[in-house]
Amino acid sequence: MAEPIEFKRIGEGNLRAQVYQQIRQTIQRGELSPGQKLVDVDIAAQLGISRMPVRDALMQLVHEGYLVGTTRGFTLPTLTATDVADIFEVRRLLEPRAAAHAARTLDADGLKTLAAALQAAEAAATAGDAARFFQANSAFRNCWLGAVENDRLSQTIARFADHVLVVRLKTLSHQPTQAVIVAGMRAIYEAFVKRDAVAAYDRMTHFIQSAEERFMKLSQPQQLNDEAAPHQGKS
Amino acid sequence: MAEPIEFKRIGEGNLRAQVYQQIRQTIQRGELSPGQKLVDVDIAAQLGISRMPVRDALMQLVHEGYLVGTTRGFTLPTLTATDVADIFEVRRLLEPRAAAHAARTLDADGLKTLAAALQAAEAAATAGDAARFFQANSAFRNCWLGAVENDRLSQTIARFADHVLVVRLKTLSHQPTQAVIVAGMRAIYEAFVKRDAVAAYDRMTHFIQSAEERFMKLSQPQQLNDEAAPHQGKS
DNA sequence: CGAATTCAAACAGTATACACTATAGACTTA
DNA sequence: TAAGTCTATAGTGTATACTGTTTGAATTCG
Numbered sequence: 001m002a003e004p005i006e007f008k009r010i011g012e013g014n015l016r017a018q019v020y021q022q023i024r025q026t027i028q029r030g031e032l033s034p035g036q037k038l039v040d041v042d043i044a045a046q047l048g049i050s051r052m053p054v055r056d057a058l059m060q061l062v063h064e065g066y067l068v069g070t071t072r073g074f075t076l077p078t079l080t081a082t083d084v085a086d087i088f089e090v091r092r093l094l095e096p097r098a099a100a101h102a103a104r105t106l107d108a109d110g111l112k113t114l115a116a117a118l119q120a121a122e123a124a125a126t127a128g129d130a131a132r133f134f135q136a137n138s139a140f141r142n143c144w145l146g147a148v149e150n151d152r153l154s155q156t157i158a159r160f161a162d163h164v165l166v167v168r169l170k171t172l173s174h175q176p177t178q179a180v181i182v183a184g185m186r187a188i189y190e191a192f193v194k195r196d197a198v199a200a201y202d203r204m205t206h207f208i209q210s211a212e213e214r215f216m217k218l219s220q221p222q223q224l225n226d227e228a229a230p231h232q233g234k235s
Numbered sequence: 236m237a238e239p240i241e242f243k244r245i246g247e248g249n250l251r252a253q254v255y256q257q258i259r260q261t262i263q264r265g266e267l268s269p270g271q272k273l274v275d276v277d278i279a280a281q282l283g284i285s286r287m288p289v290r291d292a293l294m295q296l297v298h299e300g301y302l303v304g305t306t307r308g309f310t311l312p313t314l315t316a317t318d319v320a321d322i323f324e325v326r327r328l329l330e331p332r333a334a335a336h337a338a339r340t341l342d343a344d345g346l347k348t349l350a351a352a353l354q355a356a357e358a359a360a361t362a363g364d365a366a367r368f369f370q371a372n373s374a375f376r377n378c379w380l381g382a383v384e385n386d387r388l389s390q391t392i393a394r395f396a397d398h399v400l401v402v403r404l405k406t407l408s409h410q411p412t413q414a415v416i417v418a419g420m421r422a423i424y425e426a427f428v429k430r431d432a433v434a435a436y437d438r439m440t441h442f443i444q445s446a447e448e449r450f451m452k453l454s455q456p457q458q459l460n461d462e463a464a465p466h467q468g469k470s
Numbered sequence: 471c472g473a474a475t476t477c478a479a480a481c482a483g484t485a486t487a488c489a490c491t492a493t494a495g496a497c498t499t500a
Numbered sequence: 501t502a503a504g505t506c507t508a509t510a511g512t513g514t515a516t517a518c519t520g521t522t523t524g525a526a527t528t529c530g
Binding site for chain 3: 039069
């Protein structure tokens with residue numbers, strides 16, 4: 001199986017950073033199927049560069065939890081139900097506070113971007129376009145997270161949100177769930193517009209909670225094989 | 236200036252992991268002076284291995300925030316007052332909850348280890364032995380964090396706590412501050428012994444708060460040059 | 471026909487070599 | 501003597517080559 005994914009170098013800085021950005025975007029967009037295998041030498045050949053920068057990028061992604069390294073290439077991690085619950089716990093602790101910050105610091109530009117993302121999400125939900133919904137969801141989050149002045153806080157949130165997002169691809173394709181998500185986004189957006197930090201805090205709390213419940217409910221039938229596949233990761 | 240620090244390979248796994256552990260321990264113990272410069276090729280020569288594993292380890296540490304990469308070697312990051320405040324904000328959000336978990340899950344062995352660490356801290360405080368106090372403090376934290384079942388939560392905490400610990404070397408050498416810290420540790424320890432999750436939560440909240448206040452108060456005179464040295468980090 | 475054993479390909483880990491760039495410090499000049 | 505400029509060098513970034521280990525598949529044996 002050859003690489004079905006087209007990698008091309010993007011953006012700034014050294015090769016490692018470019019490759020890192022590229023692969024991370026690919027993962028964030030859900031363009032990497034769970035069984036898919038990433039091999040440094042293949043990607044390097046495709047980009048016309050040597051293994052080392054690609055390898056560095058892949059290892060960084062492994063360390064951030066975006067990938068797991070096996071003895072034969074790198075693949076997406078298979079999160080157990082416990083893993084997802086753990087991630088949601090951290091998000092529950094961090095995101096409400098971050099949202100409260102954003103309510104204070106979001107400027108007019110940011111609010112406009114949020115409004116656009118919200119509209120896109122609504123349109124995608126009614127049209128049943130999972131990919132667009134996915135993307136609008138990420139855009140919304142990235143926008144308000146960008147307004148959070150505590151970079152460590154926002155980056156930690158972004159990382160963990162990305163991890164579950166990969167798994168949530170199926171959940172987010174579910175129409176009723178999309179409706180719940182959109183409602184939550186709108187509630188949060190309105191708190192932002194009113195610059196109401198308390199409301200933003202509360203609504204974000206509720207949002208995360210309902211997102212988790214939705215996920216757990218929907219993934220129960222398929223079992224998401226908990227104890228079957230323990231943590232993973234080598235060395 | 237040659238390397239005043241002796242690196243030797245330790246522990247398990249591949250060379251990168253060994254070197255990583257070694258350097259991280261060195262940093263955690265405060266054995267790296269702020270101006271100190273780490274150069275991959277030097278460390279590699281000292282260990283009798285090639286640059287690559289050392290380089291990988293250093294880059295990982297940079298990515299985790301333990302070091303910053305400059306064009307001439309790697310050094311400790313110089314945290315501004317804002318940086319420290321940001322880190323403490325995240326810790327305030329995460330640690331109380333984690334402590335509540337630990338109150339449930341700590342076993343007899345863990346409690347014994349905590350008691351030992353607490354005693355060591357008290358002894359070091361009365362003796363005025365900053366290094367031992369430092370170490371006992373870390374041992375205490377690592378122990379209860381180890382009992383937290385949510386690995387992502389505990390690892391995130393450990394990382395951020397380490398970051399400020401490096402800066403807090405001076406603060407923790409201050410006798411009155413040591414007394415405050417020891418009192419907080421004892422209060423938390425007692426909550427653990429009673430398996431009182433609520434008390435653990437509350438006391439950890441108070442502990443973090445007082446630690447932050449202590450730090451901010453003590454570092455005010457030296458200014459800790461805020462706007463002077465912005466974020467740092469290259470590429 | 472199924473299970474154990476062997477073998478070779480695949481891929482990560484490590485080593486070495488070269489290229490490129492940013493800085494420290496010398497050197498110049500006012 | 502202080503400010504600007506220039507250059508040698510230190511040290512990262514990237515490339516290539518080699519090594520070791522895992523694993524999947526072929527092959528043999530029960």
